[in-house]
Amino acid sequence: MSHHSLRRSSTTDSLAGHTPDRLSRILPLDTSYRSSQVFSWIHRGAASFDEMTNIPKTLRTTLAGTGIPMYSSRVTGTQADPQDGSVKFSLELSDGAVIESVLLSDGKGRKTACLSSQAGCAMGCTFCRTAAMGLKRSLSPSEIAEQFMHIRKMAADTSHIVFMGMGEPLANLESVKQAVEVFHHPESYAMSHRRMTISTCGIPSGIRSLAREGPPVRLALSLITAREPLRESLMPAAGKFPLKEIKEALADHQARHRQRITLEYVLLKGINDTPEDIKALARFASGLQVLVNLIPWNPAAELPFTEPAKNDTAAFAKRIMNAGLNCVTRYGKGRGINGACGQLAAQSAR
Numbered sequence: 001m002s003h004h005s006l007r008r009s010s011t012t013d014s015l016a017g018h019t020p021d022r023l024s025r026i027l028p029l030d031t032s033y034r035s036s037q038v039f040s041w042i043h044r045g046a047a048s049f050d051e052m053t054n055i056p057k058t059l060r061t062t063l064a065g066t067g068i069p070m071y072s073s074r075v076t077g078t079q080a081d082p083q084d085g086s087v088k089f090s091l092e093l094s095d096g097a098v099i100e101s102v103l104l105s106d107g108k109g110r111k112t113a114c115l116s117s118q119a120g121c122a123m124g125c126t127f128c129r130t131a132a133m134g135l136k137r138s139l140s141p142s143e144i145a146e147q148f149m150h151i152r153k154m155a156a157d158t159s160h161i162v163f164m165g166m167g168e169p170l171a172n173l174e175s176v177k178q179a180v181e182v183f184h185h186p187e188s189y190a191m192s193h194r195r196m197t198i199s200t201c202g203i204p205s206g207i208r209s210l211a212r213e214g215p216p217v218r219l220a221l222s223l224i225t226a227r228e229p230l231r232e233s234l235m236p237a238a239g240k241f242p243l244k245e246i247k248e249a250l251a252d253h254q255a256r257h258r259q260r261i262t263l264e265y266v267l268l269k270g271i272n273d274t275p276e277d278i279k280a281l282a283r284f285a286s287g288l289q290v291l292v293n294l295i296p297w298n299p300a301a302e303l304p305f306t307e308p309a310k311n312d313t314a315a316f317a318k319r320i321m322n323a324g325l326n327c328v329t330r331y332g333k334g335r336g337i338n339g340a341c342g343q344l345a346a347q348s349a350r
Contacts, residue, residue, distance in 0.1 A: 118167025
C-alpha cells in the first residue's frame with residue numbers, strides 16, 4: 001500500500017483540475033516524473049489510465065483502483081450559431097447541476113473559450129438571464145478545467161479563455177486560480193496569462209488578491225454605469241462595494257501588473273445612455289488606463305429592457321471617445337443560440 005492517502009471521488013471532483021504537484025498528493029505516484037506523465041495524458045484527452053501507454057501496467061491498474069474519475073462532467077448538448085460560428089455547450093455535472101460554456105470565434109478566426117465559474121450566480125444583475133437562476137453552487141477547479149477540455153475537443157486551436165460565463169469568478173477565486181494554473185502549465189496548454197481574462201462585477205478584495213498574489217491574468221470590470229445609485233439598482237450585489245473602493249483596487253492591480261483594464265458597459269436603451277453616464281464614466285476612468293467595451297444589451301424575452309438601435313449605440317460609442325476614452329463596440333457573438341453575454345441560463349438535470 002502506498003504511503004499516499006487515496007482520496008475517494010466526491011460529487012464534484014476529478015483529476016482534471018490538478019497540477020502535477022497536486023496529482024502526486026492525490027494519487028499513489030512516487031516521482032514527479034510520473035505525475036507529469038499522468039497530467040500530460042489527462043490534458044491530451046486520455047479517457048482512462050489504460051490509455052497512458054508509457055506508464056507501467058501495474059501502476060495503471062493501481063491508479064484505476066483509486067476510483068477517482070478522470071473527468072466528472074459530460075456534454076449533454078451543443079448548439080451552433082449559423083451566423084457567427086459560436087457554439088454553446090451544455091454540461092451536466094456529477095450532481096446533476098447543469099452549466100453552459102461557449103466557444104467564440106472572431107472575424108480573424110481567433111477562438112476563445114468562455115467559461116463558467118459557478119452554476120448560476122448570486123450577483124442578481126437585473127439585465128442578465130444567469131442571475132434569474134440564483135446561485136446553485138460554485139464549481140471545483142476540475143469542473144472549470146473540464147469546460148475548456150470539452151471545447152478543445154471540438155476546436156483544438158482555441159487560444160484564449162475568458163471567465164465571462166455563469167457566475168462571479170472572484171466569488172470562487174481559489175478554484176479559478178487553480179484552473180488558471182492548469183491552463184498555464186507547460187505540460188498542458190502552456191497558455192499565457194495574457195490570453196486569459198477574468199470578468200468581475202467588482203469585488204475589491206478579490207481584485208486586490210489578484211494584484212498581490214496573481215496570477216497576472218487580464219482583468220475586466222462589468223461596470224454598466226458609473227452613476228452609483230443607478231448601478232446599485234441594476235446590480236444589487238454591487239451596492240456592497242462602492243465604486244471608490246473598486247477603483248482603488250483596480251488602480252492597485254494596474255500599478256502591479258501594468259495591464260490595461262477593460263470596462264464592460266452593457267448598453268440599456270433609455271437607462272444608462274445619458275450625458276450624465278458619459279460624465280460619470282469619464283470620472284471613474286480618470287487616472288486608469290482602460291478600454292471601454294461597449295456591449296449593446298442582448299435580448300432576453302423575460303427581462304424588462306430594450307436593445308439599443310445600432311445608430312444609437314454608435315452615437316454613444318462616439319461620445320465615449322469624445323470624452324477621451326478608448327472604446328470598442330462588441331456585438332454579441334452567439335445571440336442566435338442564447339449564448340451571448342448575459343444570455344446563459346440552465347436548469348439542473350435532476
